[in-house]
Amino acid sequence: MYNLSELRRKKDNVMRPFAAWAHEGLGITPKQASLFSFCLGTGAVVAIFGGQVGIALLFLVFTMLVDGLDGTIAREYAFQSKNGKWLDMGLDAVNEIMLFFALAFTGYAEFKTAVLASFAVVLIRTIRDTSGFDPGLKRVVLFFGYFTSFELALQIIFFANIAGFAIGTVITDYKYQKNIDKT
Amino acid sequence: MSILPHILITTAGVHALGLEGNDVLLAYIFGVAQDLDHLIKVPLYGRKFRNKEYAISEGRPHIVKKVESKEHTYEVLGLGIKRYYTWRTPLQEPIALLWVIPLSFYVGSAIPVVFFLLHLFLDYLADYPKFPLFPFSFHSTTGPLTGSRIGLKEMAINLVSLCIIFLN
Numbered sequence: 001m002y003n004l005s006e007l008r009r010k011k012d013n014v015m016r017p018f019a020a021w022a023h024e025g026l027g028i029t030p031k032q033a034s035l036f037s038f039c040l041g042t043g044a045v046v047a048i049f050g051g052q053v054g055i056a057l058l059f060l061v062f063t064m065l066v067d068g069l070d071g072t073i074a075r076e077y078a079f080q081s082k083n084g085k086w087l088d089m090g091l092d093a094v095n096e097i098m099l100f101f102a103l104a105f106t107g108y109a110e111f112k113t114a115v116l117a118s119f120a121v122v123l124i125r126t127i128r129d130t131s132g133f134d135p136g137l138k139r140v141v142l143f144f145g146y147f148t149s150f151e152l153a154l155q156i157i158f159f160a161n162i163a164g165f166a167i168g169t170v171i172t173d174y175k176y177q178k179n180i181d182k183t
Numbered sequence: 184m185s186i187l188p189h190i191l192i193t194t195a196g197v198h199a200l201g202l203e204g205n206d207v208l209l210a211y212i213f214g215v216a217q218d219l220d221h222l223i224k225v226p227l228y229g230r231k232f233r234n235k236e237y238a239i240s241e242g243r244p245h246i247v248k249k250v251e252s253k254e255h256t257y258e259v260l261g262l263g264i265k266r267y268y269t270w271r272t273p274l275q276e277p278i279a280l281l282w283v284i285p286l287s288f289y290v291g292s293a294i295p296v297v298f299f300l301l302h303l304f305l306d307y308l309a310d311y312p313k314f315p316l317f318p319f320s321f322h323s324t325t326g327p328l329t330g331s332r333i334g335l336k337e338m339a340i341n342l343v344s345l346c347i348i349f350l351n
Contacts, residue, residue, distance in 0.1 A: 130318055
């Protein structure tokens with residue numbers, strides 16, 4: 001569990017040299033990075049359908065690395081926009097849902113769990129910007145699932161994000177109450 | 184709604200449905216325990232109203248002040264009781280169905296949803312302001328059936344619940 005703005009600041013510190021290389025050296029924009037990350041994520045989905053879960057996780061590593069670049073490039077080079085943010089958030093969610101269902105279709109997890117985990121990762125995104133809180137347990141849990149079971153990984157994703165949503169609503173309410181109490 | 188009607192109606196529900204084991208636990212978690220969320224607001228409440236000082240300075244035992252805010256009116260009472268302070272959090276508003284329903288699916292039981300709705304029903308009988316869709320909407324409502332006195336409603340609920348408990 002973490003504070004979003006603090007995490008972004010730390011992440012930007014790590015990603016800054018890579019973002020500089022990607023943007024200044026290769027001319028990559030944040031939107032291009034988001035799309036490229038989505039393509040890599042789709043590669044992971046294809047690999048799961050091909051029965052190559054190990055390769056899928058390798059794709060996932062690169063997906064997450066590239067996905068980490070878009071926000072840093074946007075913040076460092078003043079590309080921040082609502083559209084870009086929505087594109088990044090939407091593509092990430094679609095990619096996660098594709099991964100969960102790929103695991104369900106190939107028998108690594110139950111459909112019910114895939115549906116619930118998908119719902120939870122969408123739900124947490126509706127509140128995390130106002131609450132500033134996100135458990136951060138989404139695709140990354142799949143690596144844990146590789147060594148245990150993907151069914152368990154999806155259950156963790158469901159629980160963490162559904163709880164994150166509930167906590168997020170309370171945090172938002174607390175902030176709001178604090179604000180109106182000042183009046 | 185105070186805690187007693189919640190406890191009694193949940194107990195009545197448990198008896199009426201013949202629940203056992205984990206189902207009883209779920210019933211009390213979603214029927215009663217969510218009221219613990221009021222504790223979250225205690226620090227804010229203490230900061231907002233310095234109860235004793237205010238009551239003493241006003242020297243009146245009943246309503247001593249109305250605090251109008253954009254959202255609703257607080258009635259500041261003597262002895263430090265502040266009616267209509269928003270003690271509720273979204274954990275016990277209809278918006279919570281977004282996580283209670285999936286959780287019910289996960290556990291494969293309707294108990295969380297049923298007892299959560301029962302809790303909501305009682306709360307919406309009371310006349311304090313509620314924010315059913317917060318944080319996605321600031322729409323505020325007092326809910327239906329807020330015309331008659333809350334004490335009377337609580338008494339009726341308690342009686343009906345006790346009847347159900349003893350008849351089962």
